[in-house]
Amino acid sequence: MLLQQIINGLTLGAVYALIALGYTMVYGILELINFAHGEIYMIGAYISIIVIGYLTAIGFTIDNPFISILIAMVVSMFFVSSYGFTMEKVAYKPLRNAPRLSPLISAIGVSIFLQNFVMLTQGATDKVFPGVFSIEGFNIFNARVTYLQVFIIAVSVLLMFCLHLFVTRTRIGKAMRATALDKRMASLVGINIDTVISITFIIGSALAAAAGVMVAMYYGLVNYFIGYVAGIKAFTAAVLGGIGSIPGAMLGGVILGLVESLCASYISSEYKDAFAFGLLIIILLLRPAGLLGRQVVEKA
Amino acid sequence: MKRSIYIMGSPKIFYFFGGALIVILSVFTFLFGCTKKEDVIKIGIAGPMSGDQAKMGLDFKNGVELALSEWNEKGGVLGKKIKMMVSDDQHDPKQAVSVANKMVNAGVVGVIGHFNSSCSIPASDVYYRARIPMITPASTNPQLTEKGYNNVFRVCGRDDQQGKVAAEFVINTLKIKKIAILHDKTTYGQGLAAEFKQSLGDKVEVLYYGGIIQGDKDFKAVLTAVKRKEPQLIYFGGIYPEAGLLVKQARELALKSPFMSGDGVIDPKFIEIAGPSAEGTYLTFSPDPMNIPTAKRFLENYNRLYGPHGPYSIYAYDATNILLTAIKEAGTTDGNKVSEKLHTLEFKGALGTIKFDKKGDVTVSPYVVWITKDGKFVEYK
Numbered sequence: 001m002l003l004q005q006i007i008n009g010l011t012l013g014a015v016y017a018l019i020a021l022g023y024t025m026v027y028g029i030l031e032l033i034n035f036a037h038g039e040i041y042m043i044g045a046y047i048s049i050i051v052i053g054y055l056t057a058i059g060f061t062i063d064n065p066f067i068s069i070l071i072a073m074v075v076s077m078f079f080v081s082s083y084g085f086t087m088e089k090v091a092y093k094p095l096r097n098a099p100r101l102s103p104l105i106s107a108i109g110v111s112i113f114l115q116n117f118v119m120l121t122q123g124a125t126d127k128v129f130p131g132v133f134s135i136e137g138f139n140i141f142n143a144r145v146t147y148l149q150v151f152i153i154a155v156s157v158l159l160m161f162c163l164h165l166f167v168t169r170t171r172i173g174k175a176m177r178a179t180a181l182d183k184r185m186a187s188l189v190g191i192n193i194d195t196v197i198s199i200t201f202i203i204g205s206a207l208a209a210a211a212g213v214m215v216a217m218y219y220g221l222v223n224y225f226i227g228y229v230a231g232i233k234a235f236t237a238a239v240l241g242g243i244g245s246i247p248g249a250m251l252g253g254v255i256l257g258l259v260e261s262l263c264a265s266y267i268s269s270e271y272k273d274a275f276a277f278g279l280l281i282i283i284l285l286l287r288p289a290g291l292l293g294r295q296v297v298e299k300a
Numbered sequence: 301m302k303r304s305i306y307i308m309g310s311p312k313i314f315y316f317f318g319g320a321l322i323v324i325l326s327v328f329t330f331l332f333g334c335t336k337k338e339d340v341i342k343i344g345i346a347g348p349m350s351g352d353q354a355k356m357g358l359d360f361k362n363g364v365e366l367a368l369s370e371w372n373e374k375g376g377v378l379g380k381k382i383k384m385m386v387s388d389d390q391h392d393p394k395q396a397v398s399v400a401n402k403m404v405n406a407g408v409v410g411v412i413g414h415f416n417s418s419c420s421i422p423a424s425d426v427y428y429r430a431r432i433p434m435i436t437p438a439s440t441n442p443q444l445t446e447k448g449y450n451n452v453f454r455v456c457g458r459d460d461q462q463g464k465v466a467a468e469f470v471i472n473t474l475k476i477k478k479i480a481i482l483h484d485k486t487t488y489g490q491g492l493a494a495e496f497k498q499s500l501g502d503k504v505e506v507l508y509y510g511g512i513i514q515g516d517k518d519f520k521a522v523l524t525a526v527k528r529k530e531p532q533l534i535y536f537g538g539i540y541p542e543a544g545l546l547v548k549q550a551r552e553l554a555l556k557s558p559f560m561s562g563d564g565v566i567d568p569k570f571i572e573i574a575g576p577s578a579e580g581t582y583l584t585f586s587p588d589p590m591n592i593p594t595a596k597r598f599l600e601n602y603n604r605l606y607g608p609h610g611p612y613s614i615y616a617y618d619a620t621n622i623l624l625t626a627i628k629e630a631g632t633t634d635g636n637k638v639s640e641k642l643h644t645l646e647f648k649g650a651l652g653t654i655k656f657d658k659k660g661d662v663t664v665s666p667y668v669v670w671i672t673k674d675g676k677f678v679e680y681k
Binding site for chain 1: 517528
């Protein structure tokens with residue numbers, strides 16, 4: 001029972017973590033909470049449904065389910081990063097020197113726009129993921145694990161590992177860290193801030209797209225407002241771990257997933273969200289910067 | 301800057317035309333505003349036209365539309381054409397009250413709706429104050445007609461009747477002793493689950509009773525808790541999106557107990573979401589319209605115009621016909637007189653003979669058990 005709940009929680013947490021990374025990276029660099037990030041994830045889910053639908057129609061998926069998932073994931077990540085890139089250029093870049101509230105409002109605007117855009121182009125009803133993936137799995141002790149859960153956790157860990165390498169080992173990663181520390185200083189030493197910001201949006205969106213594809217497969221049901229709840233949960237995860245901190249977002253996501261799962265089974269499934277957000281309040285009271293967030297002096 | 305002025309011509313001329321355009325437009329809207337007030341009778345339709353239950357809303361709108369087009373072909377009612385005013389309550393009680401007020405202000409003479417009990421109940425207050433008759437094709441919560449409003453009617457059954465049929469089936473036919481009950485905390489879902497639980501009495505042991513959150517996608521945590529109790533059947537009070545996910549995720553956890561639910565789940569989308577996991581799910585619903593001889597003409601017309609009918613299309617169709625018949629027989633659109641007429645009317649519709657009792661419920665409500673078999677809903681025999 002406990003093991004089963006931990007597996008359920010980890011699957012959920014891996015997805016939250018992937019979305020939370022986008023929030024935290026953008027916040028780290030721009031100090032902007034990108035409220036449209038949840039919609040980016042939702043678009044990722046829709047694109048995967050379209051791709052898999054097409055591949056199923058031409059009979060490709062039945063023979064190669066695994067390759068189809070990979071194709072869907074790559075296509076979705078590609079398109080969604082272009083959404084993220086465009087979104088930054090259209091809605092945030094012109095407001096970079098505006099008061100802090102303006103880009104925030106712009107973000108909410110983008111979120112509403114994207115929701116309605118998807119609703120009008122894809123329809124208001126639920127879309128069902130083409131059912132090509134079996135519900136088979138195996139048992140570990142008493143717990144039931146499906147292959148899809150293993151896949152979700154594995155892909156999430158792999159993506160997070162790649163991101164970690166990218167940020168710590170590459171030149172662009174270094175530039176990103178420098179920009180996050182001090183934007184003006186970074187530009188003085190010759191870092192192109194615009195490029196760094198664009199890359200941040202592209203990577204964050206691609207991760208959200210991967211989460212969207214996996215969630216669409218896992219639950220098999222997508223509609224145009226799934227981005228809202230997922231966005232709020234991922235935002236909570238990012239704040240929980242310390243917004244601006246990449247390992248913090250991963251940790252926050254996993255903790256949130258586990259808390260939700262365990263509360264739902266041991267306390268009450270009706271109040272699981274209340275517990276998740278209650279935990280957030282407690283942590284913010286004890287550690288205002290989040291679990292792994294660094295306590296920094298507010299920039300003047 | 302200069303260039304744009306050249307393109308537009310002189311700015312003065314531009315302003316002149318702009319001004320003239322605004323005047324012309326406002327005159328036109330005024331004219332249209334007047335012509336719209338011509339002699340039509342307006343009927344309100346309210347339900348979830350967008351969002352995750354939009355499919356239900358559309359089925360129900362199509363049913364009304366079909367009835368209205370038939371009446372209009374015959375010249376309308378009281379010598380006037382009938383028009384419908386469609387409102388989207390987004391299955392949100394707050395939105396339901398707001399669209400109810402909007403429709404009352406727009407002067408509708410009757411309302412077909414709402415779909416969800418949680419919307420119909422608060423909206424019924426608004427219609428009662430305005431004395432406008434409302435007939436819901438789908439809200440099954442008992443509370444709706446227990447308020448003593450003389451203008452509220454439903455053509456579907458009530459949850460207490462539905463819960464009872466389900467409980468009798470579980471006790472007598474399936475002979476099950478241990479059961480888990482889940483609901484979606486909505487007026488409909490929780491009400492149905494409570495009625496079911498009450499009807500079980502002490503003949504069946506309820507191992508688990510709890511709610512889930514409507515709109516949620518992950519139910520594995522609660523299902524894991526249910527699995528540990530080893531129930532022989534899981535009863536769910538709620539609507540098809542959650543039901544589909546519940547059944548699917550239960551099978552993923554290797555939880556093999558059969559599911560049972562109510563009329564909110566009987567929708568092709570349920571099978572689409574749950575896939576093969578939907579097999580063997582029991583549902584309570586009214587008899588298949590395919591087996592009702594009087595429904596034949598309706599089904600032919602509906603399928604020709606809109607494709608496959610939804611579970612509530614026929615209810616919406618009959619509700620509209622009853623309302624218009626009452627208006628015709630009362631000879632007026634006065635809300636009180638129409639409601640009075642509705643209470644005495646004995647209407648022969650596509651569903652068979654419908655008669656309302658004192659509360660506004662139908663006098664006969666035949667619920668039967670259905671089962672999902674080979675990807676289709678069929679009556680259980």
